[in-house]
Amino acid sequence: MTRAWNFGAGPAALPEAVLKQAADEMLEWHGAGMSVMEMSHRGKDFSGIIGQAEADLRELLKVPANYKILFMQGGAIAENAIVPMNLAGKNPKIDFVETGSWSTKSITEASRYADVHIAATSLNPKAPQGKYTRIPSVSDWHLRPDTAYLHLCGNETIDGVEYFAWPDLEALGAGHVPLVVDVSSHILSRPLDVAKFGLLYGGAQKNIGPAGLTLVIIREDLLDQAHPLCPSAFRYKTVAENASMFNTPPTYSIYIAGLVFQWLKAQGGLAEMERRNIAKAELLYQTLDRSDFYISHVERACRSRMNVPFFLADESRNDAFLAGAAERGLLQLKGHKSVGGMRASIYNAMPIEGVRALVDYLQDFEKTQA
Known part of the structure; x- marks a missing residue:
């Protein structure tokens, strides 16, 4: 069998070494007598798997100690609702910079839960092709000083627009405003200064692992801002207090993500x-x-x-x-x-x-x- 070159946007290609290791461990993992897919998420074997995955991710991204790493479900699309339910519960105002299809989807969903303001947009509706082709100049951004947070899409998977410099919110008179970024399609592709952000989130099925897993990295002071009606399984504070085990997590996707983290470390x-x-x-x-x-x-x-x-x-x-x-x-x-x-x-x-x-x-x- 010859594997093809897979240029899919997600679910996307996985490192071949990871696939081979997963194949070798499919029927029986490390003397456990069963597959990872079959083991209890509360047993010592899986506790070791998820603990190592979190430690490796924290090492790769140099995640500061005052940030929680959450393993969740629903992908970035679900997070478009979960983030505002968690961060805009006490102050239902959210600012967005619109740079493509995915930030537009985030804006549409968040408008169901909060007062949404588009601080800047690069939309060119008259373009026959490529309606989003740039990031608006930060000098043209207009943020509300009392917004709960500013949301960006770090890499627009559909439109091919990526941030390589993050805004200086102090210069915009909004240094107190948390920066929230959808990093689904560029997380782990380059170093990232996590301390610049209030929250990072993304679906795993591009650079991390198979579909089914969502990563959230959140600064601890933002954990208790949720709307009272936010479902318990999606409440960041609850998920953090239960070490991502409040409900059954996507165990096999976490296992594969852990193998990818180890592969990344081995690559340098x-x-x-x-x-x-x-x-x-x-x-x-x-x-x-x-x-x-x-x-x-x-x-x-x-x-x-x-x-x-x-x-x-x-x-x-x-x-x-x-x-x-x-x-x-x-x-x-x-x-x-x-x-x-x-x-x-x-x-x-x-x-x-x-x-x-x-x-x-x-x-x-x-x-x-x-």
Whole structure:
């Protein structure tokens, strides 16, 4: 069997070494006599698994001691409701910066629970392709000084826009405002100064592990701000007090995430992953930029290293492009249905060899269509 190059945006490719280890341990884990999927989440074996996973994640991200790591469920979409129910219960005002499809979804959901204000937007509704192509200049942001928190989407998985510098809220007169960021599709791709944020959250199915697990990293002083009607299983304070065991957690997804954390450490940590990710992204973007056959709309300063959307100048060739890619074992390159075009997701698990294979195909396809 030959594995294909999987450019899917999520569920996404996992490191091959992790898949092999999980396969070896599928029927029986470390003398336990059963699979991880079968063991009690309250038993000593799984307690060791989740404890090690949390310790490794805390080490990778250098998470300060005054932050809790929560293993939850529901993905980032559920967190779009869970975050405002937890952080805006006593002050139902939330500010957003809108930079793409996912921040827009967050805004729509949060508006059910709070007074939502769009502090800045990069939406260009008249653009035929790529309606979100940049991050608004911070000088154009207008935050309310009494907002409960400011929400950003750190990397727009659909639109390919990524933050590489975080706003100086002190300079905006909002140094007291917690910064909340959806990090679903770029967490663990580079070092991150967790102390800059009040809360980070993300679905696991891109850079961490299989679908089913959601990570939340929250500063302890924000744990007790929830609305009284927030469900107990989603109340951060309750989840933290019960070490993510208030309800049955997604045990197998946590186990795989733990293997990924160990793999990342073995590769050299997040600084090494950033070096690799820069090299992969530069190779792919340079290939797109050298050609008039392909179009990349995102401004260079905020082009995502994880998700690279692009369009064929002649979109009548889309089907032929995807068919030819599949023949070469280059899979899941079709862009999101809301924007069209193509998208190559090149998360941590995608090696440079996979990006080179895609670059070779981009060049060959252009030659055959000229």
